[in-house]
Amino acid sequence: MARSFLPTRPGRGPFSPDFWRSPLRGPRFTSVLGVVLLAGITILFVTGLLSYAAYNPDLAPVNDKTPDKGILGFYLFSWPTDPPWLYRLTQGVHVTLGLALVPVLLAKLWSVVPKLFTLPPARSLTHALERISLLLLVGGALFEFTTGILNVQLDYVLPGSFYPLHFYGAWVFFGAFVAHVVLKAPVALRNLRKMREGSEGSEGSDDAADELVAPRPDRPTVSRRGALGLVGGGSLLLLATSAGRSFDGPLRETAVLTPHGGPEPGSGPNAFQINKTAAYAGIRAAETSEEAWRLAVRGRSGTVRLSRADLLGMPLHSAALPIACVEGWSTSDQWWRGVRLRDLAALVGHDDPADVFVESLQRHGAFRRAALRANQVADPRSLLALFVNGEELTLDHGHPARIIVPAAPGVLNTKWVARLTFGDL
């Protein structure tokens, strides 16, 4: 072995190659997992970037949780309103695929763990840098998966706000990921080709020298195919217990271990998923009563104050739109009814498309104020909704009035709206 020519003393414990006994470890096992992660993490990264763009962070400071992003926002674009299920799809894929990749990531890390202990610690400057890069890769992957998984369970133990941590962490991870792919993907793909060409079964003779292969392996207790089957089974189990929360009714009930899975809250037309309850947002019934609540609409021609009765006197329109949360859950289309945002804009002198700044009665919460772009305001399906599924909104769904915009992330569909300011932000 090449190793024995190196001028180092043989290591002890995990630093000795003999410590690692599993006959499963080898370039082929690692290559299969690596190629799955290459595809999976690429999808996670792209859908993550799309989710970031969906918030329109370059539109107004209130939408931007990462004002120092610099060139990392190079690709930002106006988030479209079509198809209306766009964010439901991209974010559902982002979170559900992320969950399903957990066992693949764990297996991949297991398969290469002996490399953590290789001696000498660095054979050259490049090798030393590569090991630092691997710390960013492994730390970054675990950081991204951990912050994401904790956030969807509302476990806010993170050392800061989720948005900047997950966003900047993703770029640190991606930097290391690209280097790893450039350096390793050709080898992994070559290994897979060899496997497909037939020499299935035991590791080929040219693999025996690979440092992943145990020099003194134990007797196998599971085949490579069996071990990959277990990893795939873990992915399927996570998928089967999570994917249902992107749907309603019986499908949602299959998401037995996932937040916003299981039965819908309450019963009747308003029995669909709630992101933040009125009680949690600090909304008091006294503020939303017919007498107390007034909607302030400001724009070019001044301010108009409207009661709910005034709004009901305006032309009402309907739109069937889903709610999709950054946490990965979503509802099917709900049937919303209310006043078009563009009609409200016209009321205060904006006949041309204008951005809008929306403020809620909500006292705390990151998105109690949010901005929508002119293309979102102009869409005829964008409503200040007063009804859902044929009934008045309940307090938890934003009574007396809430925003609903096609394809926008859930938190931009502000509930308990108190003020709309049209015009340049």
Add this chain to the structure above:
Amino acid sequence: MRRSVPYRMVRPVLGSPFHLLVLLCSFALCAYAGVRLLDGDWFMVMLWFVGAAVLHDLVLLPLYAAADRALVKGAGSRRRVWVPYLRVPAALSGLLLLVWFPLITGRVSERYAGVAGLSADGFLSRWLLVTAVLFGGSAVVFAVRLRRRPPADD
């Protein structure tokens, strides 16, 4: 020939120039995002970032590897045939616990109920139920296989 002499001397110290270039490009991006990631409670963020890798590589992985080793050793060479039927459901159940422990242990129950208006009580019992189904299913498959083909002694 003359040019190759200093190169041969440098190469073992430096390593592959292509690798070096790729890594330096990668570090530039990591550093650009990294200073922004660390803007804030930099010590805690660093602790989470590095701690995640350390905790996984030096705690979680050795723990489950030791548990698996104990299982295989405990089974003895004659009874190894039932090892997978214990290993698979244990691994799958452990995986679910690892991912969903905030909900299963109830540490976020109060917030979950307050925020989402949903009950957080069922997660522990549902996880136990899934675990029971996994082990039960595995036992059934094992029994069927035993019936069809008694294990060969080795």
